[in-house]
Amino acid sequence: MAERALSLTAAGLAAAVILLLLTPLGALGLSLRGFSLSGAELAALRFTLWQAALSAGISVILAVPVARALARRRFFGRGALIATLGAPFILPGIVAVLGLLSVFGRAGWVNALWGALGFSPFSIYGLSGVVLAHVFFNMPLAVRMILHGWQAIPAERFRLAASLGFSPSAIRRHIEGPMLREVLPGAALVIFVICLTSFVVALTLGGGPRATTIELAIYQALRFDFNLPTAARLALLQFGLCAIAYVVATRISLPSGFGVGADRQGGPPAPTGWHRIADVLAITFAAMFLALPLLAVVLNGLPGMLALPSQVWAAALRSILIALGSTGLSVAVGLVLAMAAARGRGWPALAATLPLAASSLVLGTGLFLILQPYFRPASLALPVTFIINATLSLPFAFRILAPEACSLYVDYNRLSASLGLTGWGRLRWVVLPRLARPLGFAAGLVAALSMGDLGVIALFAGEGEATLPLLVQRLMGAYRMEVAASAALLLVSLSFALFWAFDHWGRRYAAS
Amino acid sequence: MKYLTLAALAVFAPAAHAETPVLNVLTYDSFTSEWGPGPAIETAFEAICGCDLVFSAVGDGAELLARLQLEGARSDASVVLGLDSNMTARASATGLFAPHGQEGANDLPVTFDDPIFLPYDWGYFAFVHDSKLPDPPKSFEELAASDLKIVIQDPRSSTPGLGLLLWVKSAYGARAPEIWAGLADNIVTVTPGWSEAYGMFTAGEADMVLSYTTSPAYHLIAEGDNSKSAALFEEGHYMQVEVAGKLAAAPEPGLADQFLTFMGTETFQSIIPTTNWMYPAHMPAAGLPDGFDQMITPQKALLMTADEAHAARTQALDEWLSALSR
Secondary structure, eight states: OHHHHHHHHHHHHHHHHHHHHHHHHHHTTOOOTTOOOOHHHHHHHHHHHHHHHHHHHHHHHHHHHHHHHHHHOOOTTHHHHHHHTTTGGGSOHHHHHHHHHHHHSTTSHHHHHHHHTTOOOOOOTTHHHHHHHHHHHHHHHHHHHHHHHHHHSOHHHHHHHHHTTOOHHHHIIIIIHHHHHHHHHHHHHHHHHHHHTOOHHHHHHHOSGGGOOHHHHHHHHHHTSOOHHHHHHHHHHHHHHHHHHHHHHHHHOOOOOOOOOOOOOOOSOOOOTHHHHHHHHHHHHHHHHHHHHHHHHHHHHSTTGGGOOTHHHHHHHHHHHHHHHHHHHHHHHHHHHHHHHHTTOSHHHHHHHGGGGOOHHHHHHHHHHHHTTTSOHHHHHHHHHHHHHHHHHHHHHHHHHHHHHHHHHHHHHHHHHHTTOOHHHHIIIIIHHHHHHHHHHHHHHHHHHHHHOOTTHHHHOOTTOOOHHHHHHHHHHTTOHHHHHHHHHHHHHHHHHHHHHHHHHHHHHHHO | OHHHHHHHHHHHOOOOOOSSOEEEEEEEHHHHSTTSSHHHHHHHHHHHHSSEEEEEEESSHHHHHHHHHHHGGGOOOSEEEEEEGGGHHHHHHTTOEEOOOSOOOOOOSSOOOOSSOEEEEEEEEEEEEETTOSSOOSSHHHHHHSOOOEEEEOTTTOHHHHHHHHHHHHHHGGGHHHHHHHHGGGEEEEESSHHHHHHHHHTTSOSEEEEETTHHHHHHHHHOOOOEEEOOOTTOEEEEEEEEEEETTOSOHHHHHHHHHHHTSHHHHHHSHHHHOSEESSOOTTOSOTTGGGSOOOSSEEOOOHHHHHHHHHHHHHHHHHHHHO
């Protein structure tokens, strides 16, 4: 009975998500007849795919040694570092770009050091800049996802390996290899699709029209040419690419199936010698790469802090309420879909991945066309933002919950069934306690992302309903760059505080 | 969840509607923000109209037209304010606007007489640089020959970007592709909008940024900082003229007319310079605020007519793309 209820709820939610994503395309007048791409669109497609593949590949490759080092070493500040890994991802695009430029730009710290050593300055603009920024955003996310994979390996497996005298390379082959085979394709998929829809970052650091992405072509079609069917066609192309990437990743990925453990504490063995040196280097490099641009964001934002206008507080409150609402919705839907996916079905995962490829501008415009005959757009600004943010962040909630929901089902389904634990009882005594860690992380990430998103509210917002990201944009538009940097710092701090609170709760709850 | 909804309602509930008529004006974001002209203009107009003036805002001038096309005749706006003169040909073609019926006189440096759109302010595009920059270039050709690094905006997503495209086109005509090819190695990057470009410039990423001749006035007047200047180009400077128009399906046509008349008054026009940082379309009797006299004055004002701009855009964009994609 409970199984059927879960199945039906999941199917209903998946259908609702897909409907929400595709109906706007219809409203824009999507026509499939004569689907072809112009030369400029083909060039944009090539660049989009190439930069997304590079960004995903490099992020994941760099993330593995960092995640392994974090999994097997214990050091002062480890917890803080793991929490900070969530920070780059939640930075608003332009804020992160200015932070990165303070470090790597023409007038940045690295170039200053470089010049002092007598080298001629280097420029990051172009493909390298785009990939650098995408790796900065996404590598930490990959580290967190892979680290969860390491932590999900039962400690007994490592003990067994130790008692069998496994060398580090044998552990890699028999324990860590299968785990990576399960986790990496999903992590790479998520990053690839995120980078598919990159726009502000890709264009600003891309150095010119060579770095045109599909999302820019959508933007142009919607705003300058008012060619709605073209925008819908390109948005469909993004969904298509996402679906293909999803199928490829699913083919590559294999479930590892380590079986149940006894929840003993203890991570993977920590070999000494050069392994130790490599781990120290990996952690140092990652920490510097993440911390320097973040430090720049803080330094850019501090001077104008006292000049913050009074409206920021109302805007901040509005943003927090939207974020909390979106978080509840997104994590609940993510959990239902993850539990359905754990029963071996593929469609919940696809439905929960597609929003990654959604263009928020197309989504917003489509919804605007659908709702506007019946409602005043400004009266819908907040509900629409709330639902869109929840939908757009669903993929993250799902990706984080799915692997552990899957092991949970494999490992505990029979025990729960034999104890007659179903429905709420199972949720209360099995699911929530065992998924507390990923639930906390997922909720934190979704909350932080929902603080940052402004793609949709800009279309609906009327007078006096600004959220914090919109206010940052308004300040910049009024020449107030310094105060904008401070408002951005406030936004980042609040996002991070939300993220930290949820994530910390999850880890505490899981440990108790 | 229920409490959250209640809390949200409490915070977001709109103020109770009074019996006074409401004039909705659709504009762009920075016009109505707390630092733009919007709040002062709202107070001043409400004092004389016996109405409630409500601004709804979308991102920028380009988005404004797209938004209007989305809403079509269903829009509850009576006036649209903030279109760029480069887009008025397309805006008139939508058939959504009605003639303004006002006396069209204005103080623009070029003739601007349009039966549908009334200008309320204008400015010249210019490259803004640090005042300490030695020998700022005096033309596009000098800029192209220099090692100076510039940040510009993308003409596919921003109005200043489109303005630059038409600036080069109207100054150089058939030589435009050659000028762009020469500028290619000066361009650090192309940003989606004005804010990103200006932010990168103030962060020191480029020597110059495409903005307005009046941008230094903001720094001078609002911040007491004279460290920014605009470079004077011999070939002349392209103008941005910002206009407003009355919608044919205006729910409040009378108030719309009253607002367009108000737009030409001393009250409205004297708010513009230090809030929108542009020149007023009608010079106030008291002249411009102190500080504006230090701004450069181009010898030649360039502006294509609405139809010319519309016709030139596609070709100019192709030339731009091929010169910078190499």
